[in-house]
Amino acid sequence: MTLTVHRGAKQIGGCVTEIASGQWRLFIDFGDNLPGNDAALPPIEGLTFGDGSRSALFFTHYHSDHIGNLDKVMPGIPVYMGETAKAVQTTVAKWARREKPTMFDVVKTFTPLDRKKIGNITVTPLMIDHSAFDAYMFLIEAEGCRILHTGDFRLHGVRGSKTLKMLSYYAKNVHYIICEGTMLSRKGPPPMTEYGLQLKAKELMKNAPTPYVFVLCSSTNIDRIAAFYHANPRGRLFVCDKYQKEQLETIREAHAGKSGFYDFKHVLSYAPNLDRLMEERGFCMLVRKSAWKNRLLGPVMESYKGKSLFVYSMWTGYLDGQARDQELCDLLAPYREGQNRYAELHTSGHAPPEDLRRLFQTVNPKLGLIPIHGERPELFQDIIPKEKLLLLDDGKEYSPPPFPEE
Numbered sequence: 357m358t359l360t361v362h363r364g365a366k367q368i369g370g371c372v373t374e375i376a377s378g379q380w381r382l383f384i385d386f387g388d389n390l391p392g393n394d395a396a397l398p399p400i401e402g403l404t405f406g407d408g409s410r411s412a413l414f415f416t417h418y419h420s421d422h423i424g425n426l427d428k429v430m431p432g433i434p435v436y437m438g439e440t441a442k443a444v445q446t447t448v449a450k451w452a453r454r455e456k457p458t459m460f461d462v463v464k465t466f467t468p469l470d471r472k473k474i475g476n477i478t479v480t481p482l483m484i485d486h487s488a489f490d491a492y493m494f495l496i497e498a499e500g501c502r503i504l505h506t507g508d509f510r511l512h513g514v515r516g517s518k519t520l521k522m523l524s525y526y527a528k529n530v531h532y533i534i535c536e537g538t539m540l541s542r543k544g545p546p547p548m549t550e551y552g553l554q555l556k557a558k559e560l561m562k563n564a565p566t567p568y569v570f571v572l573c574s575s576t577n578i579d580r581i582a583a584f585y586h587a588n589p590r591g592r593l594f595v596c597d598k599y600q601k602e603q604l605e606t607i608r609e610a611h612a613g614k615s616g617f618y619d620f621k622h623v624l625s626y627a628p629n630l631d632r633l634m635e636e637r638g639f640c641m642l643v644r645k646s647a648w649k650n651r652l653l654g655p656v657m658e659s660y661k662g663k664s665l666f667v668y669s670m671w672t673g674y675l676d677g678q679a680r681d682q683e684l685c686d687l688l689a690p691y692r693e694g695q696n697r698y699a700e701l702h703t704s705g706h707a708p709p710e711d712l713r714r715l716f717q718t719v720n721p722k723l724g725l726i727p728i729h730g731e732r733p734e735l736f737q738d739i740i741p742k743e744k745l746l747l748l749d750d751g752k753e754y755s756p757p758p759f760p761e762e
Contacts, residue, residue: 369421380475388424392678416507417491485513487705500759537730567638
């Protein structure tokens, strides 16, 4: 058995990990680099060239830094992702027009605890909380070795409080954790909970000097949209564009019966016939960075520019530093310059160091933790026993010791 981090041992995003057993190869995630990172994507035998007849690729979630290289996978290799995650990403592809929606037709799906056999490798998906809806950890078993791949996760989200209890039940006798370390190099206070953000959003909109609110957040960050939806003062409209409406309807149809948090029945898709009602009753309106170019939404944003509140609810790294997005900055500039017309309200989709420690202590791997998806993997030594930290380089094959079959 071998384990290889092809890319992502010392960077955030763009990760691809391989676990091989005999002639079988399991790959987890295959994404783009984040903006500002030009790390090359190496050719990967069994995934981008060579014999892929005994390979499979599993996606932890639908963010582009995890699925962005799907088009480079050799034809015929089975690709898996969560059922709702596939539906969300199919809608993204349809509306983006850059990708053919049929690209996702070949993607197979799984549901929580739906065990998949890839030769003599078994993969069990464990649903967790992240800023992408329908995200998973994977429990991988082969040759007597049990590995937990965390993907991207957090404990402070809507479903996060259940994660450690779930792991204590399903992730027993684990030998290795392959663990994200995004937040290890990012300083600051612990992130607020998603529910705490909802309360702050409710207070912000209630006390704002205007009943007209624009919110910029990821259109696929469903929990964030739900937080603003439930925080919107009673009587005000909640409005979005047709693409966002379609995404929310997908979630509503699949999950509203399980939780009222996802019952988006009062969301309206913007059309000019709403203008008078929006003016009279006020609104919370979702926008995207391209909204100002949109022939429908652009005029709405322009007409309310001096009398609205703009709430930015995404990572601030897109506004400055290496990952700066100039188009986004141009959109926000008029609002950021005004007084009492701009607010930033966000919480991370990733676990802070203390929660990484809690996960490690809960799973208590017998042999160690292998960092991925982090710029400073060595910082794990500050939160776990140093002898349990296994630092790998990109492309370096690691062979665990043999394990007795249990």
